[in-house]
Amino acid sequence: MYQNFFGLHEKPFSIAPDPRYLYMTDQHREALAHLLFGIGDEGGFILLTGDIGTGKTTICRSLLNQLPDNADIAFIVNPRLSVNELLQSICDELGIDYTDSSSIKVLVDKLNQFLLEGYASGRNTILIIDEAQNLADEVLEQLRLLTNLETSEKKLLQLILLGQPELNDKLAQDNLRQLAQRVTARFHLLPLSAEETTAYIKHRLHIAGFRGELFSRAALKHIHSESRGVPRLVNVICDRSMLGAYTKDSIEVEYPIVLEACKEVLGREGRRAAAQRSSGMSIQFSESSTVWIARLGVLLLLIGLAFVMVTTDFLETILNVFQQSRGKTMAAIAYLSTMLVG
Secondary structure, eight states: OOOHHTOOSSOOOOOSSOGGGGOOOHHHHHHHHHHHHHHOOOEEEEEEEETTSSHHHOOOHHHHSSSSEEEEEEEEOOOOOHOOOOOHHHHHTTTOOOTOOOOOHHHHHHHHHHHHHHHHHEEEEEEEEESSOOOHHHHHHHHHTTOOBOEEEEOOOOEEEEEETHHHHTTGGGHHHHHHHHHHEEEEEEOOOOHHHHHHHHHHHHHHHSOOBOOOOOHHHHHHHHTOOOHHHHHHHHHHHHHHHTTOOOSSSSSHHHHHHHHHSSSSHHHHHHHHHHHHHHHHHHHHHHHHHHHHHHHHHHHHHHHHHHHHHHHHHHHHHHHHHHHHHHHHHHHHHHHHHH
């Protein structure tokens, strides 16, 4: 809708994992290098983990673009499968024929035959599973058994598991320690820094055909604050912000537009606004507390003064009584002395 308005040939902030838009930070280069090293290591498991939307799938698709032509790829995007369903999905991806009634043994045998034939013809087979933290324990164990398919020289199947941080926790379980020992390379993706977020946005705009500065500095700062550096959220906020600028006929995306976009796409006021509101409540609470403390202090002071006054009067009364009693006592002594002397 807004492409022509901003002079773009396509939308720059699609959430589809398009490798052309991959912005290679230092950690992304390192992650890709880990994947390439793992594949070249001829066997075992390769792990790429990261929080939701940090770019795991995009990096993996960039990896696929760099693989040689002799690689056969099976990409599983729905890991909530039984063992039999997983093996069927792998066979589907690799073009292996089977019947619906095929048992696990039959499917494994067919897969093994495919791998041996591929090895004989100089081909490599790679299995990639996205959202691998959702794999059941028995499915993970079956994957470990698949890595037992090998010749005397190399493993016939290489596996790449993409998942959220929970995947590492799952593999740390005692019943999966044999699988964890076969991990030959692993890398964890972190969110983008503020500087990387700005560079990421400009990179995507450049790929889409934009030249110049579109987002103001305050807008970029707020985008990072609200997205916390997660690329997927950055994309969603930027896309909605550009639409908002288009509807306002503005050639620059300013902070108020981004603020409104965050409210719409995140369904809340935003972290900064919430923090400001919380800070305001704290200030009000502090002011109220100060007033009550002052009032309590005055009350205690008055009570103390009253106590001192009452105590002083009480002491004076006791002293007067004592003095009067003393006078009467002295008079009685003097009278008795006179009587005795007389």
